[in-house]
Amino acid sequence: MSRPSVTPGASRLKFKTRVFTAIVVLSNVLGNFSLTYGMKRVGRLVSLSPLAYLEALFNPWVTLGVLLLILWTLSHMALLSWADLSYVLPVTAIGYVLVTLAGWAFLDEQISAARAAGIVLIVSGVALVGTTPLSTFRGTEKRR
């Protein structure tokens, strides 16, 4: 008897991957946006002193950005517990497209012809990698 092409385990994993990819992408885009919006209000910050950065954290937009980026880190870690890094990296790159669109919509940044072409290339690359298997590394089970 031939095996079904999509096992229940595989479709569950695919669904879980889609949900976590969405969380990774959205928390990254919103986190970066919020952080930048806050940092523009804090002003120029290039320093080796941790105090200067801690002070910047009191800006509510910076705080929100940091919280979203913590969510991004945790969901990214969860995704890497079952999917390849070489899968996760390109697929989550769709976030760059959203960042560019958010910069255009909310921060008055321009989208040139080159940037529009960049968006098309990234979307094509993400679509291509999205068709590859989630994990190619044998031995993803817990090792002791």
Added chain:
Amino acid sequence: MRPEPPNPELLKWAIVAVIVTATTAGELLQALGMRHQGEIHDFRPDALGSVGAALVRDRYIIASFCAMAVSFFAFMSLVSVADLSFAVPATAASYVFETILAKYVLGEHVAWKRWAGASLVACGVALLSI
């Protein structure tokens, strides 16, 4: 009073270099640590708590957090002197390095579709920073 850096462009790209190096190291270490952990199945708070407790003792995860912290604070500096649509794409050079290291260090099977996809993404990201 501190003197202003002589070349703001050079400063921006120096920060980018720090971010790319730290991000590449951080993500690679994170992938190694999570591979040790194995797939997370159970998302109930107590189960996640025990995963978290194991992760904070994993040397790869600890090292990855240190690298990510350097990357994060350097990124905060970068967005204070550059546009978001420069900052994010410019730091994406780490893609290329990470895909190469995923193959040779993590032992992932990077098929032609992944190379092509990663290359398209890298070119797209480069175009975004123009």
